[in-house]
Amino acid sequence: MTDVAWLSYSLQDFLMFGPQVFLRLFIRLNQDFWPWQLLVVPLTLAVPWMMCRPTHAWRRLAVWLVAAAWIGSGAGFLVRYFGEINWPAVWFGWAFVAQGLLIAVLAICCHSEAIPKGRAGVFTGLWLTGVVALPWVTVLQSGELGAMAVFGLTPDVTLAASSLVLAMMPRVWLWPLLPIPLVWVLFSAATYWALQLVWFLLLPAATLILFALGCWLSPSLARSQDPQSGHRGPVRR
Numbered sequence: 001m002t003d004v005a006w007l008s009y010s011l012q013d014f015l016m017f018g019p020q021v022f023l024r025l026f027i028r029l030n031q032d033f034w035p036w037q038l039l040v041v042p043l044t045l046a047v048p049w050m051m052c053r054p055t056h057a058w059r060r061l062a063v064w065l066v067a068a069a070w071i072g073s074g075a076g077f078l079v080r081y082f083g084e085i086n087w088p089a090v091w092f093g094w095a096f097v098a099q100g101l102l103i104a105v106l107a108i109c110c111h112s113e114a115i116p117k118g119r120a121g122v123f124t125g126l127w128l129t130g131v132v133a134l135p136w137v138t139v140l141q142s143g144e145l146g147a148m149a150v151f152g153l154t155p156d157v158t159l160a161a162s163s164l165v166l167a168m169m170p171r172v173w174l175w176p177l178l179p180i181p182l183v184w185v186l187f188s189a190a191t192y193w194a195l196q197l198v199w200f201l202l203l204p205a206a207t208l209i210l211f212a213l214g215c216w217l218s219p220s221l222a223r224s225q226d227p228q229s230g231h232r233g234p235v236r237r
Contacts, residue, residue, distance in 0.1 A: 016085065016086070017085040017086065018195070019195040019196065019197055021085060022082075022085070022195060022197075023138065023141065023142040023144070023147055023197075025077070025081045025082055025085075026138050026142070026146075026147040026148070026149060026154065027142075027144060027146045027147050028081060029076065029077055029081055029153055029154070030146050030147070030148065030150070030153075031146065033076075033153060037150055037153075040150060040151070040152050040153070041150070041151075043065055044065075044069075044131050044151045044152065044161075045128075045131070046062075047062045047065055047066070047127060047165070048120075048123055048124040048127045048128070049124075050062035050065075051114075051115055051123065051165065051168065052114060052115050052117075052120040052123070052124075053114065054114050056111060056112070059112050059114065060107045060108070060112070062165065063103060063104075063106075063107035063112065063165060064104055064107055066103060066162045066165045066166075067100040067101070067103040067104035067107065068100065068104075068152065069100070069151060069152035069158045069162060070096050070097070070099050070100030070103060070158060070162065071096070071097050071100035071101070072100075072152050072153060072158075073096060073152060073153055073154055073155045073158040074092070074093040074094065074095070074096025074097040074099075074100065074155065075093060075094075075096075075097050076153060077093075077153060077154050077155060078090070078092050078093030078096060078155055079093035079094065080093075086191075088187070092155070092184060092187065095180050095184075096155060096180070096184075098180075099177065099180045099181075102176065102177065103166075103177065106169065106173050106177075109173075110169065110170055110173050112168055112169065112170070112219075113168075113219035114219065115168070115217060115219060116219060119217045122213075122217060123164065123214075123217050126164055126210055126213055126214070126217075127161060127164055129206075129210075130151070130157065130160045130161030130164065130206070130210055131151040131157065131161045134149070134156075134157045134160055134161070134202070134203060134206055135148045135149045135150060135151070135154075135157055136148065137149065137199050137200060137202050137203060138154075138199075138200070140199045141197055141198075141199040141200055155184065155188075156188060156200075156203035156204070156207070157203065159181055159184060159185075159207050160203060160206045160207040160210055161210070163181065163207055163210050163211035163214055164210050164211070164213070164214040164217075165214070166181075166211070166214070167211055167213075167214025167215045167217070167218055168214065168217075168218055168219070181207070181211075185204040185207055185208065186204075188200075188203065188204050189201060189204040189205075192204075
């Protein structure tokens, strides 16, 4: 095949499904999973409260909930549903499962710090934006309330919101967690662009924005900006 022939292809030519088929996956997922959403949503809303507790056990539980969300969205939506029409989704699904297991292990090994009180409100607002506002993107795109993308069930909303928690990790543990989210952001953005799902492009963009804001909110950065945390000079008598 000549180079000219390859240049005639577009992203749409590599997809074996259309936007309506893809949007229907969200409706099927919610129908099959009902009524477990009634348990998932309250647990999701409790994560900011857990992350701001001074007790490490609460923060560890919050990270475990995030890990479970990665495993659930990977094995559920990506492998079982999206994988039926797009074989790379199966690979991403198992990558999400592996990422969730890694997050769960890191929650045991590393000691995360509580979010400073002055930034707890901002963290809560950003988290609620991720788990309450972003799920409506699929509703706006499809026009179907049953297509809502629930945190823990669908990958993009799960990644966008959980990026706030990942940013709270100590920097030495954060780097191994970045490759899969970054590759998924690129893959999903290319897929949504090819399917001409304009509203869906907000999801990968929100992931990058929330992660950047999460890094700004991280306790380690707050500590480094505290003038009282620096070394003081010798006291002169």
